[in-house]
Amino acid sequence: MAMDARKQRILEAIVALYANDGEPVGSGLLANYFDMALSSATLRNEMAALTKLGLLEQPHTSAGRVPSAQGYRYYLDHLIDAPKSGTLPEKDRRRIDDLFAAMDAEPEKLVPAATRCLADMTGCAAAATTPQAPDLCxxxxxxxxxxxxxxxxxxxxxxxxxxxxxxxxxxxxxxxxxxxxxxxxxxxxxxxxxxxxxxxxxxxxxxxxxxxxxxxxxxxxxxxxTGPQACLEGAQYLAKMADVRQNLGTLLEIFSDNEAATELIRPEGNKITATLGCDLDPAMPGACIVSKRYLAGGGLTGSVALIGSTRMEYERLLPILDYFAARMGQSMAGQGQ
Structure with missing residues (x-):
């Protein structure tokens, strides 16, 4: 059984609806989401097919469906568009610009301050590393x-x-x-x-x-x-997430080791990288880490990341992360002040 465009739209809708309230998504709610363009019967059949594909799970016999780890991976790899800073609402852009205008541009001061602001703005934990280059001396x-x-x-x-x-x-x-x-x-x-x-x-x-x-x-x-220094801010937000709080001890232990923490949030190339907690060693079920590289000039690069639930609001949060990474690099390079 292959994925087609309709199944993709339904999976995308279930990820979005489940992110809103954390409740299993039923066919009636989905029908309303699609403005009744698809009948409840059709949606039930498609949800059953997605479950057979391993992309959805049914927590209880009478409940609706939730995305599985495999479903989130498919969503992140195939359905979510590469975030563009231009999609960020203007009020969020101005807020981030104002935050960076008030920060000290020295990397050792900027990184923890910016990370703290990112956590408070998103309601997730945030992490970042100071910039480093292979030939830095x-x-x-x-x-x-x-x-x-x-x-x-x-x-x-x-x-x-x-x-x-x-x-x-x-x-x-x-x-x-x-x-x-x-x-x-x-x-x-x-x-x-x-x-x-x-x-x-x-x-x-x-x-x-x-x-x-x-x-x-x-x-x-x-x-x-001295190598890159990693910092973690907003751990209190993870403590409020029922599906993530059990991983808080593991996360704090990782961030007690700069090398391990730096590796944890290192993205692949220059694109935003999403890593599900179940794919990590040690595993952190229910968690997801989305990370982005920033460019600080002079060959220096670092990482900035959001850490939260697998059901985080990706469509809202990834443009914020993308713009934060751009502004961090610009501030360190003396640009955009």
Whole structure:
């Protein structure tokens, strides 16, 4: 039995109706949705056929139908149009523009702020990563004395971003120490790829600085090796979703590991990618992750995603995600302010 245009329209309608109230969709409700263009009998036959195809499920004998995981996958792969930012209502576009106009464009500040706004705007959890590039490295170091026993190590990346880490020096730190350390770091660790930070190189850096100042060298090493940082906002919205809340612990555990979280929300190419929770390892039944890549200029890219129920309002939410991703990249690149 093959899918035809009518079956596709019916599946699309059931996904939309089930997203509205979470109740199984019956033939009477479907008939009203189609303005009685199809009879209840015809709809019942088509729903039975979709059930045989594995695209619908019937929770109870007397109930209507709901999309199955396979049905959602078919819908996401074949029926939903690629979201266009132009389909976003003008009021939503202005709201998002106003949000970004008020944000600090520094990626480490912008990403959590934008992610929080995306979660509040959509009622889903939202996640994002700071931008990264394969050849990103540190172009310049500064070491600033912070009190008597601490040093702030500032690293400017080759893309213009700034990373910071504080190191404690138990024996105390002078301004001359800070200046000498900055010179040492700029000679030895600028434009060095993380994989080239050999134990021999780091041992020579510690030897040149002196053992008492080794914590500052270790802080600089951490800045060189820092990968994209992932953040999760709006977890409270998942706690309110009956079909998703059981996955909250698993999700929080994943986001305690930057590498795992970054991989979880990494999209395929430049299109929006939808991943059903049942396809993940570990599985998160009832959940869906939709993610989009953003372009921050200079070869830098990151990911932004919505995490919610499989019955989320895709037609409404995907254009919001698409435009958010575009504005994140533009803000980081200094455009569109």
């Amino acid at each position: 540190i172009a310049h170091f500064e070491v600033v004395q912070v009190g008597r026993y601490s040093a702030a190590v500032l690293a400017v990346t080759s893309a213009g971003g700034v990373r910071t880490r504080v190191a404690r020096v138990d024996t105390g730190l002078t301004r001359d120490d800070a200046a000498n350390l900055a010179q040492l770091l700029n000679r030895g660790l600028t434009f060095v790829a993380p994989q080239d930070l050999s134990p021999m190189l780091m041992a020579s850096m510690v030897l040149a600085a002196g053992q008492r100042l080794a914590p500052v060298i270790m802080a600089a090493q951490a800045l060189v090796t």
